[in-house]
Amino acid sequence: xxxAVKTYTKKDFTSDQAVRWCPGCGDYAxxxxxxxxxxxxxxxxxxxxxxxxxxxxxxxxxxxxxYGFHTIHGRASAIASGVKLANPDLSVWxxxxxxxxxxxxxxxxxxxxxxxxxxxxMLFNNRIYGLTKGQYSPTSExxxxxxxxxxxxxxxxxxxxxLALGAGATFVSRTIDKQxxxxxxxxxxxHGHKGTSFMEIYQNCNIFNDGAFAQLTDKETxxxxxxxxxxxEPMLFGAEKQKGVRLDGNTxxxxxxxxxxxxxxxxxHDESDYVIxxxxxxxxxxxxxxxxxxxxxxxxxxxxxxxxxxxxDLAIEKKPSGSIQDILNSGDTWVVD
Amino acid sequence: MSxxxxxxxxxxxxxxxxxxxxxxxxxxRFTETTAIVGNDLSTLPDFPAEIRAPAGSLAGxxxxxxxxxxxxxxxxxxxxxxxxxxxxxALKVHQKDIAPGGIIICNANAFTPKNLKFAGYETNxxxxxxxxxxxxxYSVEMGKMVALANEDLGLPPKTIERTKNFFALGLLFWIxxxxxEQTQDWLKVKFAKKPDIIEANxxxxxxxxxxxxxxxxFTTRYTVDKANLPSGxxxxxxxxxxxxxxxxxxxxRSKIGLFYGGYPITPASDILHTLSAWKHxxxxxxxxxxxxxxxxxxxxxxxTGNLGVTxxxxxxxxxxxxxxxxxxxxxxxxxxxxxxxxxxxTGLPTKTEQSDLMQAMYGRNGEAPMxxxxxxxxxxxxxxxxxxxxxxxxxxxxxxxLTDGYLANGSEPWQLPKLEELPDFNVTFADESNLADGQFLxxxxxxxxxxxxxxxxxxxxxxxxxxxxEKEDLTGNVSYDPDNHHYMVETRAKKxxxxxxxxxxxxxxxxxxxxxxxxxxxxxxxxxxxxxxxxQADGKKVSHVHLRWINPLPKDLGxxxxxxxxxxxxxxxxxQLIKIIRSEFLVDAKGLNLVRGxxxxxxxxxxxVNALIG
Numbered sequence: 001x002x003x004a005v006k007t008y009t010k011k012d013f014t015s016d017q018a019v020r021w022c023p024g025c026g027d028y029a030x031x032x033x034x035x036x037x038x039x040x041x042x043x044x045x046x047x048x049x050x051x052x053x054x055x056x057x058x059x060x061x062x063x064x065x066x067y068g069f070h071t072i073h074g075r076a077s078a079i080a081s082g083v084k085l086a087n088p089d090l091s092v093w094x095x096x097x098x099x100x101x102x103x104x105x106x107x108x109x110x111x112x113x114x115x116x117x118x119x120x121x122m123l124f125n126n127r128i129y130g131l132t133k134g135q136y137s138p139t140s141e142x143x144x145x146x147x148x149x150x151x152x153x154x155x156x157x158x159x160x161x162x163l164a165l166g167a168g169a170t171f172v173s174r175t176i177d178k179q180x181x182x183x184x185x186x187x188x189x190x191h192g193h194k195g196t197s198f199m200e201i202y203q204n205c206n207i208f209n210d211g212a213f214a215q216l217t218d219k220e221t222x223x224x225x226x227x228x229x230x231x232x233e234p235m236l237f238g239a240e241k242q243k244g245v246r247l248d249g250n251t252x253x254x255x256x257x258x259x260x261x262x263x264x265x266x267x268x269h270d271e272s273d274y275v276i277x278x279x280x281x282x283x284x285x286x287x288x289x290x291x292x293x294x295x296x297x298x299x300x301x302x303x304x305x306x307x308x309x310x311x312x313d314l315a316i317e318k319k320p321s322g323s324i325q326d327i328l329n330s331g332d333t334w335v336v337d
Numbered sequence: 338m339s340x341x342x343x344x345x346x347x348x349x350x351x352x353x354x355x356x357x358x359x360x361x362x363x364x365x366r367f368t369e370t371t372a373i374v375g376n377d378l379s380t381l382p383d384f385p386a387e388i389r390a391p392a393g394s395l396a397g398x399x400x401x402x403x404x405x406x407x408x409x410x411x412x413x414x415x416x417x418x419x420x421x422x423x424x425x426x427a428l429k430v431h432q433k434d435i436a437p438g439g440i441i442i443c444n445a446n447a448f449t450p451k452n453l454k455f456a457g458y459e460t461n462x463x464x465x466x467x468x469x470x471x472x473x474x475y476s477v478e479m480g481k482m483v484a485l486a487n488e489d490l491g492l493p494p495k496t497i498e499r500t501k502n503f504f505a506l507g508l509l510f511w512i513x514x515x516x517x518e519q520t521q522d523w524l525k526v527k528f529a530k531k532p533d534i535i536e537a538n539x540x541x542x543x544x545x546x547x548x549x550x551x552x553x554x555f556t557t558r559y560t561v562d563k564a565n566l567p568s569g570x571x572x573x574x575x576x577x578x579x580x581x582x583x584x585x586x587x588x589x590r591s592k593i594g595l596f597y598g599g600y601p602i603t604p605a606s607d608i609l610h611t612l613s614a615w616k617h618x619x620x621x622x623x624x625x626x627x628x629x630x631x632x633x634x635x636x637x638x639x640x641t642g643n644l645g646v647t648x649x650x651x652x653x654x655x656x657x658x659x660x661x662x663x664x665x666x667x668x669x670x671x672x673x674x675x676x677x678x679x680x681x682x683t684g685l686p687t688k689t690e691q692s693d694l695m696q697a698m699y700g701r702n703g704e705a706p707m708x709x710x711x712x713x714x715x716x717x718x719x720x721x722x723x724x725x726x727x728x729x730x731x732x733x734x735x736x737x738x739l740t741d742g743y744l745a746n747g748s749e750p751w752q753l754p755k756l757e758e759l760p761d762f763n764v765t766f767a768d769e770s771n772l773a774d775g776q777f778l779x780x781x782x783x784x785x786x787x788x789x790x791x792x793x794x795x796x797x798x799x800x801x802x803x804x805x806x807e808k809e810d811l812t813g814n815v816s817y818d819p820d821n822h823h824y825m826v827e828t829r830a831k832k833x834x835x836x837x838x839x840x841x842x843x844x845x846x847x848x849x850x851x852x853x854x855x856x857x858x859x860x861x862x863x864x865x866x867x868x869x870x871x872x873q874a875d876g877k878k879v880s881h882v883h884l885r886w887i888n889p890l891p892k893d894l895g896x897x898x899x900x901x902x903x904x905x906x907x908x909x910x911x912x913q914l915i916k917i918i919r920s921e922f923l924v925d926a927k928g929l930n931l932v933r934g935x936x937x938x939x940x941x942x943x944x945x946v947n948a949l950i951g
Contacts (some may be wrong), residue, residue: 015802017802017814017815020369030592044797045800046795046797046799046800047794047795048794049641049794050502050802051637054805061802061804062804062815063801063802065803066800067794067800067801067802068801068802068803068804069637069640069667069803069804070801070802070803070804070805070806071633071636071663071804071805072633072659072663074661074806075629075630075633075660076628077636078625078626078633078637079633079634079636080637081623081625081630081634081637082596082598082623082633082634082635082636082637082638082640082641082643083637083638083640083641083794084637084639085596085621085623085634085637085638086594086596086621086637086639086640086641086642086643087641087642087793087794087795089795090794090795091383091890099919102807107626107630108626108630108633111625111626111630113584117404126678148787173752180780227767238780249557279792308621311616312616312617312621314616315616315617316616316619318617319617320617322615322617322619322758323589323618324585324588324589324615324755324756325584325755326613326620327582327585328582328586328753328754328756329570329572329753330521330572330835331572332369332372332373332572332573333571333572333753334372334373334375334568334570334571334572335568335569335571336375336563336566336567336568336569336570336571337568
């Protein structure tokens with residue numbers, strides 16, 4: 001891979017297959033931003049692989065003109081792990097959703113995160129099952145009225161970012177389908193992270209859960225409901241950046257910047273601080289707090305595949321020129337004349 | 338007093354004791370020595386699922402059987418000539434199996450009131466003379482003797498007591514005239530850092546040997562001549578180990594990486610352990626979070642140009658079924674190994690069974706044919722593993738390989754294969770020469786094998802998408818077209834059927850026609866062959882055909898079947914191959930179905946054949 005990387009355009013990453021999401025689906029924006037950013041990632045096109053499970057989001061690989069594998073429900077992370085371990089030089093992307101990645105595939109998601117393979121996970125969270133036509137998902141709010149929960153859902157939702165942090169993720173971020181520039185930046189950051197990058201994308205399902213994130217995307221409200229994170233910067237939000245998040249003891253509170261509190265009193269974001277990431281991730285779905293977007297957490301840690309390759313290299317160093325014939329011939333042998 | 342030596346053709350010994358008594362190890366050492374002496378042999382370990390059931394309990398009894406012979410043998414034997422019982426529970430569990438007039442060697446020190454009660458004996462069987470009419474009983478104070486032999490070593494009494502299995506081993510080495518050097522050497526390596534343990538075990542073994550040699554209790558030694566095996570270099574091999582070597586041989590010959598994704602499960606875990614120790618061969622092993630991740634990671638690796646392999650047992654296969662369907666439609670190479678055990682559900686995890694054949698054949702949603710082949714002996718596991726890999730890649734298909742607990746843990750003398758003499762295994766990945774008018778057709782097919790090209794990520798200009806939704810012929814694009822679906826279902830089935838073109842003529846052991854054809858698959862081969870040899874020697878018109886491949890079946894099988902008045906299919910299930918044979922050939926085959934968690938015996942089969950002939 002020492003050759004100069006070719007110059008690509010968005011078109012190079014657009015497959016010849018007609019896109020079949022519902023008109024108005026948030027997935028279109030995510031596909032467009034991905035196709036837009038990929039030419040700039042500095043990777044030869046043939047080295048990209050998209051792996052998905054089942055669900056609306058999981059059709060994504062068909063539309064990217066890269067290697068792609070649309071697999072079975074929930075297993076994208078496991079299949080992607082096999083891809084990455086078979087060839088660690090590939091840039092591997094998992095596209096999944098809140099049902100695929102957190103419900104049926106929850107086990108694979110957490111184990112991918114703790115192993116820290118260098119795989120980029122894009123989790124489209126629309127807080128509903130779209131492909132099966134509108135049942136509640138593991139991120140739906142309690143009391144969600146759907147076809148399968150006519151009197152309201154009973155279970156407390158997962159918070160994907162808290163789950164990811166708890167599973168040992170080394171990179172956790174969030175973006176929103178309508179924040180196209182921000183999403184581009186987050187895709188770049190995911191790509192740049194060595195280790196599993198977990199990106200939650202708030203994505204509107206305009207058919208079965210329209211407006212799930214309206215508070216975070218409507219012009220009138222979004223400045224008060226979204227906290228845009230910048231590493232090393234104070235956590236300010238609001239139309240005039242007049243609000244901030246600070247700690248009252250161990251509890252985050254929202255304060256008005258003015259006579260009582262100045263900008264210096266506000267928490268400064270530190271992507272490498274697990275406690276801050278944890279506090280931020282818990283500010284999800286909370287009425288009194290803005291939802292943070294951006295990179296909550298990013299640390300460097302050894303990847304599974306690097307450790308695996310190192311073990312194999314060490315084993316080969318200790319026993320060079322290995323052939324199974326040596327093993328076949330080993331043990332107590334005898335000759336029959 | 339003089340000792341006599343008697344020559345015998347074959348002997349069956351069963352070592353039985355508590356799980357903590359080291360019976361598998363003792364049997365293993367006796368086996369290795371017996372192999373070196375040059376006898377043909379076959380072994381059958383039989384251990385409980387519990388790691389340590391309560392000491393002295395019936396549930397905790399672990400056993401190891403070996404048959405060795407101066408002749409070519411095919412089974413670990415039906416009834417032991419010698420039972421070594423290290424405690425009352427071991428005697429209780431195994432006494433009923435001993436051949437009439439057989440020998441029982443007991444560790445008298447373990448026949449305590451507490452152990453007797455635990456085993457359900459009201460009186461002590463080694464003292465109440467109840468055994469004397471049927472067997473020759475040798476009651477030996479093994480515990481006491483190893484204590485005396487090692488009293489100056491300063492080891493804790495419990496540690497010394499644990500060497501009693503080596504006393505038993507030494508005694509058996511004397512009775513059957515086998516050398517102790519290999520075991521001494523083995524102990525020196527095994528306990529290299531514990532010289533006093535080496536010394537204690539060697540002393541225990543010597544004590545057992547000398548006990549036979551010098552006391553007047555044992556008056557007869559037995560010799561078993563070398564077996565007349567084909568000339569060559571041999572070793573003893575256990576099925577799971579042979580299978581692992583077959584996979585590694587396939588990786589080496591094909592020059593593609595081997596990726597093994599698995600999850601621990603009895604009795605398949607040894608394959609994971611073995612391959613994990615061979616990192617110097619470049620083998621990648623991945624202990625996944627569950628069975629599904631094991632197989633799907635393997636599929637991911639296959640998509641990327643490695644040979645993806647997973648192994649498990651029945652319950653694990655149940656979890657992998659959906660993923661196998663994905664490999665069927667994606668037409669990717671994959672080898673799925675089922676080391677069958679007793680079922681259903683958790684069933685009998687450490688016991689053998691052949692009851693997953695239907696699952697292997699039909700256990701997937703949709704029309705999802707997979708090639709299915711089965712190993713017949715521990716050593717054969719090597720060749721079927723190699724074959725499964727070769728076929729998976731050549732035909733771009735998942736392959737199901739069936740072994741079972743008996744084959745996995747059993748052993749036999751095995752002529753060392755030469756890597757270069759194995760069938761060719763060349764792999765060509767697709768490249769830009771596969772482009773047609775600049776387009777890559779991911780589902781264009783090879784004329785002969787019907788396999789699609791294997792185009793792996795990282796290959797320039799072959800970017801393409803595959804998946805679990807029905808593929809359009811040639812392009813591989815998503816297609817809901819009715820006629821295309823019918824065509825693709827048919828094509829996938831034809832592709833699997835065409836594997837039969839690889840097979841030579843089916844071997845019939847015996848005359849090509851007669852009264853009874855014994856038809857077998859998997860681990861029952863040895864018992865069927867033994868039964869057939871016995872019946873033929875008795876003048877019966879009986880032949881034997883063994884199937885390595887169950888899907889596809891050999892093309893000439895139908896013609897063979899109709900040349901016999903009866904077809905008998907012995908299986909350790911309630912009749913699975915028989916359903917396939919009846920439906921494929923409309924033959925009124927009869928079954929011999931014994932589902933007891935242990936191999937079917939040759940005598941069971943002989944009785945069945947005799948009942949058919951009448």
